[in-house]
Amino acid sequence: MDARINEGYTITDSIHIGETEFVLGQSGSKPPMYVTWACKGGDNYYWGHYFSDPMEAKKDLLIRANEELEYQMERRARAAEKQPKEPDKERER
Numbered sequence: 001m002d003a004r005i006n007e008g009y010t011i012t013d014s015i016h017i018g019e020t021e022f023v024l025g026q027s028g029s030k031p032p033m034y035v036t037w038a039c040k041g042g043d044n045y046y047w048g049h050y051f052s053d054p055m056e057a058k059k060d061l062l063i064r065a066n067e068e069l070e071y072q073m074e075r076r077a078r079a080a081e082k083q084p085k086e087p088d089k090e091r092e093r
Contacts, residue, residue, distance in 0.1 A: 004023075004042075006023075006025060006037070006043075006045045007025075007035075007045070008027055008029070008030060009025030009026060009027045009034075009035050010025060010026055010027070010028075011023045011024070011025050012024050012025065012026050013058070013061060014039075015061065015062075015065040017065055017068040017069050017072060018068070018072050019040065020038055020039070020040060020068055021038070021039040021040070021042070022036060022037070022038055022039070022061055022064045022065045022068070023036065023037050023039050023045070023061075024036050024057055024058065024061045025037065026054075031052060032050040032051055032052045033051070033052060033054075034050070034051040034052070034053070034054055034056075034057035035048050035049065035050050035051070035057070036048070036049045036051075036057055036060045036061045036064060037049075038064065049064075
């Protein structure tokens with residue numbers, strides 16, 4: 001598989017949450033050396049956070065993915081609350 005590159009940064013890690021992917025990119029030549037982006041469709045990178053420390057960049061990647069996961073879980077829980085409840089089988093008797 002070919003390396004993914006955006007704005008001169010090689011994508012080294014990614015986490016998919018729903019339709020959003022969060023990626024970590026590394027540059028060998030320009031500071032800051034690390035960036036995290038949200039990404040849609042495999043090539044639409046946006047909302048970059050830039051770092052000089054690799055561990056801070058990795059931490060940001062995990063935080064961003066976790067925030068999206070929590071958001072998706074809350075949306076699903078709210079949607080489930082709005083669904084009509086099935087009648088209780090015991091009460092039907």
